[in-house]
Amino acid sequence: MVAKFASDTLVVDVRRQPRRAVPQSLTAGTGVNQAAAVPGTVPGATPPVAIPIPSGSAASEESPRKLWREILETSILTIAVFALARMSVQSYRIAGTSMEPNFTEREFVIVNKLAYLTREPRRGDVIVFQHPDAGTGDLIKRIIGVPGDTVEIRRGQVYINGLPTTEPWPLIEYEYDAGPVLVGMDKLFVLGDNRADSRDSHVWGLLDRETLIGQAWLTVWPLGETGVIQHEQPAIQLTVPSS
Numbered sequence: 001m002v003a004k005f006a007s008d009t010l011v012v013d014v015r016r017q018p019r020r021a022v023p024q025s026l027t028a029g030t031g032v033n034q035a036a037a038v039p040g041t042v043p044g045a046t047p048p049v050a051i052p053i054p055s056g057s058a059a060s061e062e063s064p065r066k067l068w069r070e071i072l073e074t075s076i077l078t079i080a081v082f083a084l085a086r087m088s089v090q091s092y093r094i095a096g097t098s099m100e101p102n103f104t105e106r107e108f109v110i111v112n113k114l115a116y117l118t119r120e121p122r123r124g125d126v127i128v129f130q131h132p133d134a135g136t137g138d139l140i141k142r143i144i145g146v147p148g149d150t151v152e153i154r155r156g157q158v159y160i161n162g163l164p165t166t167e168p169w170p171l172i173e174y175e176y177d178a179g180p181v182l183v184g185m186d187k188l189f190v191l192g193d194n195r196a197d198s199r200d201s202h203v204w205g206l207l208d209r210e211t212l213i214g215q216a217w218l219t220v221w222p223l224g225e226t227g228v229i230q231h232e233q234p235a236i237q238l239t240v241p242s243s
Contacts, residue, residue, distance in 0.1 A: 088112070088113055089111060089113060089214075090111050091109070092111060092128060092140070093108050097194055098141070098193075098194050099126075099140055099141070099192050100193065100194045101170050101194075102170060103140065103193070106221075107222070109128075109140070109218065110216075110220055113214035114214070115217070116214070116215065121143050121146060121188060121215075123143055123144060123145070123233050123234055124142065124169075124231050124232050125143045126140065126142050126229060126231060127141065127143060127188075127212060127213075127214070127215055129212045130211040130213065132211070133204075141190035141198070142192070143188055143189070145183040145188065147187060149161060149189065150162065150180050150181065150182050151178075152180035152181070153179055156174045158234070161236075163237050165235065166235040167234045168235070169193060169232065170193070171194075171195060172194045172197070174195035176202065179202075181205075183206060186209040186210070187209060188201075188212075189207070215231070
């Protein structure tokens, strides 16, 4: 018995199909079975299975739940990204002139708060840290001495371990003396680039490593000065010039 559906798919009810002799033209070993020998049959065909279609009410109930789930997932992702960003970087506006001429007042910088998770601070790094006097804000200065260094300033010349240094960044001239100071473990000696107008380690002493917030990374304002902040290390002369 053969039934023809609207899709033009032929389905054969093999249970009610009478036995037929295999045609003489078919020989053993050809791989053609009896169902395949019957014109219009589909080998191994199975009866159609009815697939339930969701009713309109069920679909309408699912739609709001899906929408709220997407909103919740998006909100969680946004909060996670924001929290990660706050843990990684932070923006600052510079107030004051202690880092001129390299960093000017009202300049905006981005600080990398993860910079020192994988390495120690180095000479020449521009850093942001908590003011030694708690509750008075954060400061930006440049690292001059690291643990183990003996820092001394003579008439405006920085000496590291008794040897004069050449600082590759522009400085505002100054003439004061300070030190010598031995930088201990977990301490830093920092100075502003405007040595004539900066309260730093030559005034309030060594900086505790634990007060370090991060390394100045990017300048984002003003637009004409945007870019990655360079952290060059000072060169230490191998001999002391004769006086």
